Amino acid sequence: MTAISDRQKLAYIAAQAADARVNVELETEGMILNMGPQHPVTHGTLRIVARLDGEQVISADPVMGYMHRGYEKLVEVRTYPQVTTLINRIDWLGSFANEVPFILAAEQLMEIEAPPRAQWIRTILFELSRISNITLFLGDMAAQLGALTPLFFAFRDREFVLNQIEAVTGGRFHPNFDRIGGIKDDLPKGWLAETKSAMVKMRSFCDEMELLVLGSEIFEARARGVGVIPADVGLQYGLSGANIRASGVDWDIRRDNNIGLAYDQIDWKVWTHTDGDSFARFWVRLQEVREATHMVDQLCDGLPKGPIMAKVPRIIKVPAGEAYVATENPLGEMGYYIVSKGDLTPFRVRIRTASFNNVSIAPWILRGVYVPDIVTILASLYFILGDIDR
Amino acid sequence: MILGQLAFWQETTIKVLLAAIVVPTGAAIAVYLFLFKLISFMQSRLGPMEAGPHGTLQLVAEVGKWLQKEDIIPDKADKFLFKVPPFIVLATTFLLFVVIPAGPNAVVSSLPVGIFYVLAVSSISVIGTLVAGWASANKYAFMGGLRAAGQLIAYELPMVLAVIGVVIQAGTLNLQEIVYQQTNGSIFGFDFIGNPYILTQFVGFVIFMIAVQAELGQTPFDMPVAESEVIGGYMVEYTGIRFLVFFLSEFAAAVGFSAIAATLFLGGWSLPGAWDIPRTAMHFIGPIVILTKAMVLTGVIFWVRFSMPRLREDQLQRMAWKFLIPVSLLNITITAILKVAL
Numbered sequence: 001m002t003a004i005s006d007r008q009k010l011a012y013i014a015a016q017a018a019d020a021r022v023n024v025e026l027e028t029e030g031m032i033l034n035m036g037p038q039h040p041v042t043h044g045t046l047r048i049v050a051r052l053d054g055e056q057v058i059s060a061d062p063v064m065g066y067m068h069r070g071y072e073k074l075v076e077v078r079t080y081p082q083v084t085t086l087i088n089r090i091d092w093l094g095s096f097a098n099e100v101p102f103i104l105a106a107e108q109l110m111e112i113e114a115p116p117r118a119q120w121i122r123t124i125l126f127e128l129s130r131i132s133n134i135t136l137f138l139g140d141m142a143a144q145l146g147a148l149t150p151l152f153f154a155f156r157d158r159e160f161v162l163n164q165i166e167a168v169t170g171g172r173f174h175p176n177f178d179r180i181g182g183i184k185d186d187l188p189k190g191w192l193a194e195t196k197s198a199m200v201k202m203r204s205f206c207d208e209m210e211l212l213v214l215g216s217e218i219f220e221a222r223a224r225g226v227g228v229i230p231a232d233v234g235l236q237y238g239l240s241g242a243n244i245r246a247s248g249v250d251w252d253i254r255r256d257n258n259i260g261l262a263y264d265q266i267d268w269k270v271w272t273h274t275d276g277d278s279f280a281r282f283w284v285r286l287q288e289v290r291e292a293t294h295m296v297d298q299l300c301d302g303l304p305k306g307p308i309m310a311k312v313p314r315i316i317k318v319p320a321g322e323a324y325v326a327t328e329n330p331l332g333e334m335g336y337y338i339v340s341k342g343d344l345t346p347f348r349v350r351i352r353t354a355s356f357n358n359v360s361i362a363p364w365i366l367r368g369v370y371v372p373d374i375v376t377i378l379a380s381l382y383f384i385l386g387d388i389d390r
Numbered sequence: 391m392i393l394g395q396l397a398f399w400q401e402t403t404i405k406v407l408l409a410a411i412v413v414p415t416g417a418a419i420a421v422y423l424f425l426f427k428l429i430s431f432m433q434s435r436l437g438p439m440e441a442g443p444h445g446t447l448q449l450v451a452e453v454g455k456w457l458q459k460e461d462i463i464p465d466k467a468d469k470f471l472f473k474v475p476p477f478i479v480l481a482t483t484f485l486l487f488v489v490i491p492a493g494p495n496a497v498v499s500s501l502p503v504g505i506f507y508v509l510a511v512s513s514i515s516v517i518g519t520l521v522a523g524w525a526s527a528n529k530y531a532f533m534g535g536l537r538a539a540g541q542l543i544a545y546e547l548p549m550v551l552a553v554i555g556v557v558i559q560a561g562t563l564n565l566q567e568i569v570y571q572q573t574n575g576s577i578f579g580f581d582f583i584g585n586p587y588i589l590t591q592f593v594g595f596v597i598f599m600i601a602v603q604a605e606l607g608q609t610p611f612d613m614p615v616a617e618s619e620v621i622g623g624y625m626v627e628y629t630g631i632r633f634l635v636f637f638l639s640e641f642a643a644a645v646g647f648s649a650i651a652a653t654l655f656l657g658g659w660s661l662p663g664a665w666d667i668p669r670t671a672m673h674f675i676g677p678i679v680i681l682t683k684a685m686v687l688t689g690v691i692f693w694v695r696f697s698m699p700r701l702r703e704d705q706l707q708r709m710a711w712k713f714l715i716p717v718s719l720l721n722i723t724i725t726a727i728l729k730v731a732l
Binding site: 031033039145149156212213218219371375 | 434533696701
């Protein structure tokens with residue numbers, strides 16, 4: 001894992017040779033294709049500058065920053081309870097999951113721990129936001145490959161989960177529900193049973209996707225062997241989440257470095273795939289959604305009784321110090337590094353988001369593929385623009 | 391019939407007016423039934439519901455919207471070439487309908503080389519798409535145009551080869567004759583439903599429908615207009631009425647090709663096993679029968695379109711040259727041997 005792999009060296013040499021061939025032997029000029037910032041595949045404002053030889057990509061560079069909103073700076077002038085409103089706009093499809101690592105880091109500095117019931121509810125909402133986020137990925141990747149129907153199925157079935165999130169938090173997308181020391185409210189009456197029936201629907205959605213997308217020969221032809229990321233290269237680029245698990249690295253923060261959430265008290269499994277191609281990434285995410293529904297079922301069954309807030313001072317001042325807490329968010333590892341000087345507001349916050357690293361591998365992986373494969377690979381890496389640019 | 395007693399100019403006027411009504415109507419029915427309602431049903435939503443009962447007038451509203459839009463021509467575009475292509479494509483679509491028989495006499499021109507003519511004019515539309523892609527002065531449009539050209543050349547061949555099987559069996563190129571052969575024919579002596587060639591030429595039928603799918607640029611062969619890759623391809627710079635013309639020609643061509651497939655493989659305007667119906671009645675029933683058959687096949691085209699992902703360009707070419715063409719050649723060989731042997 002220390003040196004650049006042979007495969008990367010070979011790919012680089014081949015690309016250089018292709019360059020030389022284009023410019024000298026054939027005396028043709030390559031074409032520079034700007035994909036984005038308004039291109040549909042980037043679902044946001046990512047820009048890919050691709051140099052093409054025919055339909056083959058010689059080199060491709062992602063240009064980020066069109067949606068930079070300066071969150072790291074903005075949170076410096078907000079009190080700790082105010083920050084969650086802002087940061088759940090980072091990955092807007094799995095909002096609740098953005099709040100958790102920040103709150104956990106602040107709790108670590110204040111040396112308080114949320115009561116068990118709050119931790120379990122946090123975990124339930126965390127997994128629900130994972131399901132609602134990745135459900136949309138499953139539909140979106142199929143749509144990027146030309147099949148529109150799965151996307152509508154994803155939108156339809158995601159509503160079941162969003163309704164459950166809304167019933168607890170009052171917001172479909174931006175719950176702003178996590179508090180230092182616990183959570184804002186307890187669960188409404190009858191919510192657990194409703195959630196479990198929603199999970200049954202999500203499982204049938206997963207079965208449907210397995211038939212409709214994974215079972216399609218055309219999807220397989222488009223995704224298998226396209227955009228292969230070897231495990232060592234993926235680790236060098238700092239990939240996380242399902243992207244690295246699809247390359248065969250058995251690493252999940254929920255299991256390996258769990259802080260303040262109830263993952264260690266339920267029975268579940270980390271899914272990995274050995275291929276590392278776009279198909280594997282889709283497959284791993286599909287299995288993760290299904291696993292998450294089982295996790296939510298278990299969490300609903302075993303939810304402990306008790307208070308939902310620890311004893312927290314009315315005006316929250318976080319003692320001076322530094323803390324970094326990362327969680328396994330829908331997109332991958334997300335962490336907050338908080339530096340506090342004992343004020344009402346954090347002195348400095350560094351946000352580590354998964355998508356930034358996941359997209360950084362694009363120049364390496366896009367070299368030598370065809371233009372349609374750019375779409376497949378970017379869709380399968382699964383980024384959210386807010387998560388790249390913050 | 392009446393047409394025989396009219397002067398040439400009167401006959402021609404009637405035919406032109408009929409074509410001007412029939413082709414857009416067919417396209418409109420296809421758009422409403424399949425693009426608006428079938429896709430909505432498949433995607434578990436309602437589709438347009440506001441304009442007219444169950445959204446039947448939605449297309450009228452859309453056409454009104456497009457007609458009002460500004461006709462933008464890009465600065466760098468080749469002005470003249472940019473304006474022409476939609477109308478080339480539209481004209482090709484109209485030419486398709488010329489030889490399709492809709493009844494014993496209801497055919498604009500019953501050419502002796504009917505099916506040959508259809509295959510010839512259907513490939514003219516590629517000139518329109520290629521010119522559109524070039525003249526737009528847009529990289530995506532250019533890529534889309536080139537993809538369309540490569541695709542049409544690749545899939546023209548299996549289509550021709552699939553049709554040859556029918557031609558061998560019928561022994562004629564005239565579409566009207568092919569219909570009669572199917573109505574009056576027999577399969578190895580059984581003649582209670584005639585001989586619709588979908589039964590004896592099933593391989594040819596499947597290849598023909600795949601080639602039609604590719605020729606029309608529908609998913610899984612929609613790389614020329616792939617919205618997630620080349621953002622509409624050669625259509626990316628077109629707005630207003632020119633886009634409308636492109637859009638409606640696509641659907642009119644879908645109906646046209648389905649009508650041809652219905653004529654070649656499903657017995658055209660004739661009803662299977664219904665030789666008791668008097669010939670005069672077929673003048674009125676025939677058009678309805680062919681329209682129904684064509685719409686069923688259009689439905690199949692759009693059903694496939696909305697459930698499949700898209701192939702990659704090289705996979706598409708590989709499928710045409712390495713799979714469809716050998717299979718259709720084999721089909722021709724077997725058909726020819728059986729034709730001679732039986």
